[in-house]
Amino acid sequence: MTPIIQISQLSHCFGKQQVLHDLSLEIPSGSLFGFLGPNGSGKTTTIRLLLGLLKSQNNAIRIFGQDIRSCRESILRRTGALIESPALYLHLSAHDNLEIIRSARQSDKRQLAEVLEIVGLSGQARQKTGEYSLGMRQRLGIAMAMIGNPELLILDEPTNGLDPAGIRQIRELLLALCQHHGKTVFVSSHLLDEIEKTVSHLAILHDGRLLFQGSLAQLHEQQPLQLAIETDNNLHAAEILRNANFRIPEITQDRLFVAVAEKHQIDRINRLLLEEGLCVYELNRKQRTLEEVFFSMTADPSRINL
Numbered sequence: 001m002t003p004i005i006q007i008s009q010l011s012h013c014f015g016k017q018q019v020l021h022d023l024s025l026e027i028p029s030g031s032l033f034g035f036l037g038p039n040g041s042g043k044t045t046t047i048r049l050l051l052g053l054l055k056s057q058n059n060a061i062r063i064f065g066q067d068i069r070s071c072r073e074s075i076l077r078r079t080g081a082l083i084e085s086p087a088l089y090l091h092l093s094a095h096d097n098l099e100i101i102r103s104a105r106q107s108d109k110r111q112l113a114e115v116l117e118i119v120g121l122s123g124q125a126r127q128k129t130g131e132y133s134l135g136m137r138q139r140l141g142i143a144m145a146m147i148g149n150p151e152l153l154i155l156d157e158p159t160n161g162l163d164p165a166g167i168r169q170i171r172e173l174l175l176a177l178c179q180h181h182g183k184t185v186f187v188s189s190h191l192l193d194e195i196e197k198t199v200s201h202l203a204i205l206h207d208g209r210l211l212f213q214g215s216l217a218q219l220h221e222q223q224p225l226q227l228a229i230e231t232d233n234n235l236h237a238a239e240i241l242r243n244a245n246f247r248i249p250e251i252t253q254d255r256l257f258v259a260v261a262e263k264h265q266i267d268r269i270n271r272l273l274l275e276e277g278l279c280v281y282e283l284n285r286k287q288r289t290l291e292e293v294f295f296s297m298t299a300d301p302s303r304i305n306l
């Protein structure tokens, strides 16, 4: 896939504070790309640089193959954005808020009904946005970003402050935008569960440095394999495996977890336990959640070999 956004060695300083360090990223066209990082890691700064709201200090950002510094206008015509919360006229309806943007962008009037339908607000289109819930406002913000039918949507923390139902609606909306409406969606978030359920690709940022970029599958492949084992005597099983030089990171009441480097060790573990007369009830690969991976990376980024 051709990258729709290419960032190469992007650095940024606010005064003497360097907040981005040589950030290089490629966002594949058609992807739902999650941009993850703890508070203050530089996500919003990156997004503001992508949109030309901050001037990049080196020649590092290309979107649709064009340089943001020299082609900002033509890039923004093909890009919709939502940074945190949408700026709404609260005394106006959703329809009228959208109409202001539509007329400024001189896009087709039929788009209003279309975007309202996509974000599930057709029924409340004439209601004042001051009466909208936070989730409805965020969905309207995404509808606003879609006016002009942009190929690329850049959304900064669109689920911030939402309840679980609101988060789920945004998640379904982002998936639909990508899968059914052909958009590339670049979304920042610190909600790891959400990212794991939604994105096809992701990048992890920490203190302005990139720790990982790639697909979710690649991220999981890089993680050490662990086996969850249940036997009729887990303590004895742990002792047998330790004696055979296996590392046991964790024992819970009903399982022990064993670190394995290669697939064939699983067979060896099984044989060792059976030879010692243990009953093996379960032998299962344990996949670390994104949350576990994220915290292990951000707790000690130097350990990650990317």
Ligand SMILES: Nc1ncnc2c1ncn2[C@@H]1O[C@H](COP(=O)(O)OP(=O)(O)OP(=O)(O)O)[C@@H](O)[C@H]1O
Pocket (backbone or CB within 6 Å): 014, 019, 037, 038, 039, 040, 041, 042, 043, 044, 045, 046, 190
């Ligand atoms: N306008 C500014 N002037 C000075 N420093 C800033 C400015 N904007 C951001 N920073 C600093 O840059 C760093 C990165 O901030 P940024 O908002 O990009 O992080 P973030 O990952 O988006 O965090 P959050 O999840 O809290 O929004 C922080 O240390 C922040 O204090």
